[in-house]
Structure formats: structure tokens, C-alpha cells
Amino acid sequence: MPVPDHLLMGLEQGQRWRAEGRYRGRYAPSPTGVLHLGNLQTALLSWLQARQAGGLWLLRIDDLDTPRNRPGAVEAIQADLRWLGLDWDGEPMLQSSRRGLYSSWLSWLRRSALLFPCRCSRRELAGLARYPGTCREGSGGWGWRDRRLPSWRLRVPSDDPDRSGDVVVRRADGFIAYQLATVIDELVLGISDVVRGEDLREALPAQRSLYRALQQPPPRFHHGPLRCDAAGRKLSKREASAGLNSLREQGLDAAAVIGLLASDLGSVPSGTRLSAQELLEHLTQKGIHVSHS
Template sequence: MAVPEHLQQHLTAGRVLAAAYGYRDRFAPSPTGVLHLGNLQTALLSWLAARQAGGGWMLRIDDLDTPRNRAGAIEAIQRDLIWLGLHWDGPPVLQSERRGTYHSWLSWLRRSGRLFACRCSRRELAGQPIYPGVCRQARHSWGMQQQRLPSWRLRVADDDPHGSGDVVLRRADGFIAYQLATVIDDISFGITDVVRGADLREALPAQHSLFAALGEDPPRFRHGPLLRDARGRKLSKREASAGLEPLRAAGMDAPAVIGCLASGLQLVPPDARLSATELLDDLTHKDITALIS
């Protein structure tokens, strides 16, 4: 079943943007709280890679999971990035404002026979890293049954090289799944490269399977190193999660924070002080992508 014209427009727009920029990345935090130091290190690395390539850097807010969103978090994310000098191109994109787009793609995938309704509970699937295909051949209702909606899964071939299993595209609570929204956005906004945290490496198989199902090439995905202090020691989650406020309260300004993050990436010596732009200039002869894989 061919992609309808109104969805083809998304594909065309993405290709135009990708061609115009050559290199286009996105930083996509969820507004569940302040940006922690791990987020900020990833943002810095992503920004540096995009600017070193002469490309674009987009800010996308992944705010679809509304029960987890915190009031004021979107504004705080933008303030922190601006304070650090990590400026993005164009207006921020809020996924909550693109629900119609995601539902249009979801509807087309369902009409084309690529989806099936799955009524497996999390408890039933516990301990199974790949969905075992329990509901793939069943004829479950798409609507409410025993006060529960089904999840909607993409039917992925058994010989799919990515090993993702059948990917959830709409959750049982009715929310659009992260995998669908992020893939559609990467296509629509011409994302060619994604530098993100190592914790998202496990999302690769599902995203690759969905790109393949849509007949689109995925971006080049690379994953930054774990957050470490200036001595190379891994920071604990508690140390990393507080964000910028404790650093500001301790008297650190933006150049000091950039220096701290950059020294954690072993780009500069400990106690360095420099702006994001100065750091970029200092790295003229050092390939940022060598730090990520």
C-alpha cells in the first residue's frame, strides 16, 4: 500500500532539509525535570559535532508522556541551554503539538496491514527482551475490551536483521509510543545524524526496524560516553541528577561549567574555563566523532 500524498509531503520535506544542511542533529530531552549533568554533557557533545560539521542543531521536546511532564520544565531546559551558549536552529519542536502527524502515520500503517493489536500485559512479557509474537496471529479487537485497550505493534519479519521483535507503536494506555514519534520526527525534519546518550543504544533495533518498514534510511546514530568527573571516575546518578542549580549556587559561571563538562569528555584539562564557542574553536584539529560510537 503506497504512502498517501499527505504523508509523502513529510518525507519530501525531510529530504529537502537533510540536503540543505548536509549534517543535521537534534537534542531531544523529555520535560520530566531539570536537565541533569548527563543530559548537558550529551547536549554539548551533540552541539559540538553538529557545529564542527557545519551543520544544524535542532531542539525537540519529547513531551508526549504527559503524566510524567513537570510544570516549567520546558522553559527551564531552554534557559539552561541558552545559559551555556548551546543555541539551536529554528524554533523548538514540541512533540505534543504533532500528535495529529503521528496518528496519521499510525492510521496508514494499520490500514496497510502492518500492525496488529496486542493484549499481552507487561507481567506476561516480563523477562523477555524480544516480543515472542504471542498476539501476532490472533484476531483481537482494536477497541476497549475488559476495560483495557490493546497496544498496537508493528509486524516485523522473523528474519529482520535488527532483531527488534514486533515494536509497540501505540501503547495500551492510548499514548503514541516513543519509537514511532522519534522516527517520524527524524524523517520529517531531515535528521542525518544523532548523537545521544549511551543509555539509548538499546533503542536502536526497534528504530531501525521502523525506518525499514517506512522505506527510509535511518540517521547515523552515535552514542556518547558515560558521564565522568575530571579524574575519569563515573558520576553516580545522584551526583549527576541535580542539574545546574547547585553549580550556580557554588559560584560557577557558564565557562566553568563548559570546562567541567568538556574535561569530563577529556577535551580540555581539568579546571579549564571557556565558552562553548571557544571550545569549538579549540577543537579545530580534533574530530569530535572520535569520542562517540
């Protein structure tokens, strides 16, 4: 089924921005806690690449998962970015303000018979690289059963080049899934390039399958290195000690933190102090090192 005009109209501005060829990047944290150094490293890389390209850098707050959101986190995210000198263009955008848009695309996908209800639990699917199609041909229905609603999955063709399996687009608790909301936002905002952590590379197959289902081209994806703790584990927002407050308590100012992040990325010698703008000028000739997907 062709995408209806009213949905395509919602993409027109994003399509015009992309057609202009100007770099449009974004940083999209979730307000589930303080930004740790891994989050800030990704923000820095994303900001540097956008500014080096002479483009725009947008701030989007991925706040759809309301049970996990923490009071004051949105304001704290903005304060941390400002303190580091990572300025964004325009007003910050909240995904929670776009629920109607996501629901409209979801309705079209369902009317187009591209979705099916899935009643598999996380426990049943634990350890599987991709969804095995358990409920794909079933008749479990879309309504309540055993006091549970089903999740909604995109019916991804077996010959899909990314072999993503059938992607969840609406969770069993009724929340729009991260993958669908992210894909729609990149399109509406005309995002040309996405810079994010290496851990999100695994989201690429699902998102590319969604772009094909929505009949739209994806942006370019870049993945920066993960920042890990002393034991080699990826940093988590649960580790509040990894945030800026801990570094401030140790006497570090913004120039020291930017130098720390940049030296860990191999861009400047250890102990360097510089602002984000000074780092940008330093890297103008060297280029920003992120992997491309």
C-alpha cells in the same frame, strides 16, 4: 501497501534537506524534570558535532508523555541551554504539536496490516530481550477488554536484520509510542545525524525496523558516553542535585561547567574554564569523540 502521497508530501522538505548533504542535528529532551549533567553532556556533544560540521542544531521537546511532564520544564530546559551558550537554530519544536501527523502514519500502518493488537502487560514481558510474538497471531481485537485497550505493535518480519521484535507504536493508554514519534520527526525535520547517550543504543533495532516499515532511510547515529554517579549508576532526572542549580549554588559559572563537562570527556585538562564556543574552537582540529552506529 505504498505510502500514500499525502504522507510522502509531509516528508518532502526533510528529504530535500537531506539531499543537500548539510549536517542537521537535534537535541530532544523530555520536559520531565531538570536537565542533569548527563543530559547536558549529551547536549554539548550534539551541539559541538553540529557546529563543527557547519550544520544546524535543532531543539525538539519530546513532550508526548503528558502525565510525566512537569510545569515549567520546557522553559527551564531552554534557560539552561542558553546559560551554557548552546544556541539552537529556529524555534523550539514540541512533539505535542505533531499528534495529527503521527496518527496519520499510524493509520496507514494499520490499514497496511502492518500492526496487531497486543494485550501483554509489562510484567509479563519483564526480563525479555525482545517481544516473543505472544499476540502476533491472536484475535484479541482492537477494542476494550477487561477495562483495557491493547497496545499496537508493528509486525516486524522474522528475517529483519536488526531482530528488534515487534515494536510498540501506540501504547495501551492511547499515547503515541516514543519510537514511532521519534522516527517520524527525524524524517520530517531532515535530520542527518543523531547524537545521544549510550543508553539509547538499545533503541536502534526498533527504530531501524520502523524506518524500513515506513520505507525511508535512517539518519546516522552517534552515541556519547554515559555520565554516572559515584556508585556507577546512570544519572536520573529524579536526582535534582545533579542539575545546574546545584552547581550554581556551589559558585560555578557557565565557563566552569563547560570545562567540567569537557574535562570529564577527556577533551581538556581538569579545572579548565572556557565557553562552549572556545571549546568548539579548541576541538576543531581534534574532532569530537562519539561512537558511530
